[in-house]
Amino acid sequence: MPRFSKAVSSLRSSEIRDLMTLASRPDIISFAGGMPGNDLFPVSEVEELFRNLDMRKKQAAFQYGPTHGLPSLLESLRGFLEKKGLPVHDNRLLVTTGSLQAISLLAKAFIDPGDPVIVENPCFIGALSSFKSHEADLRGIAVDSEGIAIDELSGEIRRTPHAKFLYITPYFHNPAGLLYSGERKESLVSALQGRDIPIIEDDAYGDLYFHPEDAGRLKPLKAINPEGIDICYTGSFSKILGPGLRLGWMLVPEEIYCKCELIKQSADACSPSYTQVLADEFIRSGLIYPYIEKVRQEYQTRANAMVAALKRSMPDYVRWNDPRGGFYLWLTLPEGTDSTEILKLAIEGGAVFVVGKTFDPAGRSNNTMRLSYCNNSPAEIEEGIPVIAEAVKMVCG
């Protein structure tokens, strides 16, 4: 009987995996996964970019690279991020094995067992798992349609001035789909001013906006660069190229970078050179820009199809966010509803989604459900949503 460490003794497999197995069945329409549509990947373009490289660069794709990333990708990625107004020269950029690794490295850099960490409720499950595996004491703060609830946040900061950091996903939140308002970001900055609490700003979805007029709201806090607050900005190629490349990044102050690079040295030595070369060429060729434009439009089409289908088939008491970008619709059902009951019926009907408590730091609140529209055609959406609506009606009346 192996004697496991305290940190992992309590880790239990989540229900997500069983759900994903189910979701891969051909007779099931899945709104569960947060993955891009397979049909959208720039397969041929990327293959041709690689084919046209000289042998020296191709060989480098097979070789170890520096822990912090291939120099050529760091340069092109800095250019990509600078266009968003990010302070790439006053901070250090670390390429990571997906942005989840960035979050995980930051978790290890900051969290000792029992340390309080403030998160949104609901919250990205990957971040929750990472913080839990470092034995954080999670403090969930509610979100509304404008962002994190400031009064509740301020109260939490007063009660736990030694919180190790605040983790937020302000741009097309996973799972809540919301986009922070400019005002809410200002209030957030005010609430943190003078406190010694860094922000982890997860911007995995920001490029996938549907409305160019949202540009102001999409400006990262890291770009606003408020005085006196350490901001660790994380991002990913997963939604703008492909998650199978496992490439993300963090843009962080020097001191935090140094710790995270050291941790990464013994976590996986470096991120895959092969896919770093592909991502670098995708940026340098300029193909990334029309590609992002293309997927934006496609996801907007899918989001619109899902909203239309929901309006047609859902009872009046079901509410959801207005999807202005990203992958997700977050449905709220009457207080006391158990969406696990709805899921069971939906599976019988041939459709799946993720129940709300999955994203609750405390694993309780379950009158919510996450529906992803990213991986389905409008036809599938029109077929699958009524199945879920029927299940809702059977449970809620």
Added chain:
Amino acid sequence: MPRFSKAVSSLRSSEIRDLMTLASRPDIISFAGGMPGNDLFPVSEVEELFRNLDMRKKQAAFQYGPTHGLPSLLESLRGFLEKKGLPVHDNRLLVTTGSLQAISLLAKAFIDPGDPVIVENPCFIGALSSFKSHEADLRGIAVDSEGIAIDELSGEIRRTPHAKFLYITPYFHNPAGLLYSGERKESLVSALQGRDIPIIEDDAYGDLYFHPEDAGRLKPLKAINPEGIDICYTGSFSKILGPGLRLGWMLVPEEIYCKCELIKQSADACSPSYTQVLADEFIRSGLIYPYIEKVRQEYQTRANAMVAALKRSMPDYVRWNDPRGGFYLWLTLPEGTDSTEILKLAIEGGAVFVVGKTFDPAGRSNNTMRLSYCNNSPAEIEEGIPVIAEAVKMVCG
């Protein structure tokens, strides 16, 4: 000033990085890196394998995969490992982001701060860093030309019956280059029998043998499958395809697998699908077997060139291992010699290597040096070794 966790507060950058920067200078001959030669990578073969895939498989290369690995790679890799006699059906296989991630996941699964962990001295620096970043109390046991010193190991086990695991690299050890004898493996098993101490058996280099008659010595402990000892077997595509793919694996008992998979879920979600597809096709095409045969011969040529050059130019008091495979020659200088002094002079002469204390769990013993022959032509070796020999003579007389 960020408040870092206790685990990372003490982490300091090693000198290895500066050395690697130096090693990349065109005017320096580097025997420092443990990386395959760029000229040896099967670039065109792998590119053609990908080109011939159908679109569905190419798209899957861009998509998330299961945390434990793509099903097709798990199947082909099981076949590859079964040929080594490994018990692939009674254990679980987990694809990892390089074998360093396998070691790192196991470290997190087992180590609480202060836990004793037994390692070889010298020891692979990546493993040392990983164990240190989990705050292990490292117990280094000397190795000789046959393997780990059994008396010393037995004494350590008596003193610390609660050691969390024993980490060994029996097949072309990094850095000591040694291959365990069959007898030593038997003694090791006896020493651990009846104890509750799992073994992490790192087999990153075992395929790179120069003498087919060593087959018996190369049989993994995991394949011998001794009763009552949990063996966590780790391996890598880094030396038999390319480290830039960042793919390794662990073959471990079910219970350990479950913990490691959970940890990996929040470490990087899954390993890169793109490179998993490439590795899978490399195995399935059968190209991996002649490729391994080719690199074996090439590394043997390089090893022979280095041994010949050492014999020609090193003073009598310098000793080294007989390289029967792998990447490394481990030089032992007279007691009390500081190889850092030698390195400084060698750099002036235009050649670099890694000083011995880098691999000492206690960071002290420094009358040793690691020379890699994996990444240099015989001509470079013949030019670089005399530079190092001169430096040795200047320091040791």
